Amino acid sequence: MTPYLDYAATTPVDPRVSRFMARFEGPDGLFANPGSDHPAGQGAAAAVDDAAQQVLGLLDDPGFRVIWTSGATEADNLAIGGLARGVARRDGRRRRLLVVATEHSAVLAAARAAGSAGMRVQTLPVSGDGLLGLRTLESALDDDVALVSIAPVNNETGVIQDIETLAGAIHAVGARLHLDAAQAVGHLPEDGLYRHADMVSLSAHKFYGPKGIGALCYRPALRLEPLLHGGGQQGGMRPGTLPVPLIAGMGEALRIRADQGERTRQRGLQQRLRQHLEALGGVVINGHDDGSAHVLNASFAGIQGTALRAALADLSVGFGSACNSRGGPSHVLRAMGRPDALAHASVRFSLGRFTTESDIDSVAERVGERVRRLRAISPVWRELQAAGSIEDVYGVTTPQRMA
């Protein structure tokens, strides 16, 4: 089996989480409906409460309310769509949503959909290294902004935004801050990060929990409207019988989430991979040098994107976002000023808890072999080698920092 370097798309369930979840299966397990008043139901409800405490522990702020969802996509939709509906219902004057151009498609699509509730969406540009500048944000903020949505860690590039600084400007105009933290859990020291937020989206399968469970954490003062209607569970905000084993698995995955030691180990692996790739030459690293240790996104100059994907088809690496499988150039890399042809020839390597040095070396060797072969038959690579600048050959003016 080839090494798996697509942890940003999804992680395997940690065996400890699997064992924990097994308690909830079978006739002797905690399978009851947590909405039932009988002892079995209350046992299940206690397990849900325990998991909620793990969430609040992550956020380091008991002032959040936890709504269980199917994952971060639903949480993003509830955060943005629920807030937009709330604004519309009370005919609020704050009618503008700000989203960063590099956000996950769940956020961008939810923001577009909020237009039907009368919201206006403004997309904030980022710099070439993927960072949202404070001045850029401040120039867009005013007292008509209801919500700003930012991912602390970008899912394609691992770029880390300065949430503390940005949050101050957002709250100064009375707007709310939503963090799509799907890629942040375990990859950032929490350090009070979430206290700056009004809403936080989480997804268990990004941190070694089960697929199909996530959460939207929100401040009770926010007036959100539900997107679904049903039996009144979760205060009517997200009705439906709670999937107790999944919720408990998410709680356990949070309890054993990566610590600084694991982040340091992954940073070493990331640097090892980066050295391998940069030794090939003609590689553009997409992201900031201080980005998350679990993601390395690289564009390979001189190679056409479809050819690169075909040549690496037997490797478990990411091309753009697995959550957006339309196959065109990444909107994230385009927003960072990469020309389409270079954005298309990009690979997201994402590392995780079970990645080893041997995995890195094996993948790097295979990537190197195929990149060299594709370049050997490429007229574009020949021209780049003949002292052509990457900007000239790709027909762009935005500087591309090539290793």
Added chain:
Amino acid sequence: MDMTLEPWNAEYLGAPGAPTGWAHGVAGRVADGCRVDCWLAMGSAGICQARFEVFAGPDAMQAASWLAGWLVGRSVDAAEMVTGLWLAEQAGMPDEARVEGLCIEDALRSALTAVVAGEGGSEI
């Protein structure tokens, strides 16, 4: 054409080791995701060697490799009859890749123009 080879390892791909004396044609744009260069070497009986450089998808690589093999021993007049559509059918290119067949045709025509103009492509 050896179909067992991965497209990027197919025959006749890549620039000639010593391009002096070869006619060179270029077609396509990086921004469009398709750029093909054609290299032709002429002998007394017509085209004696052909190579393609391909910045395009795997189907274009296989089609270019097939065409390079087909061109050897052909006259300039015969090579001028090649069209992208014909190539796509001969090389079994899927519909979505046929635009790359047109790019290969254009690169070949560009190289043939260089041959006729005496810009390379002399007997080697």
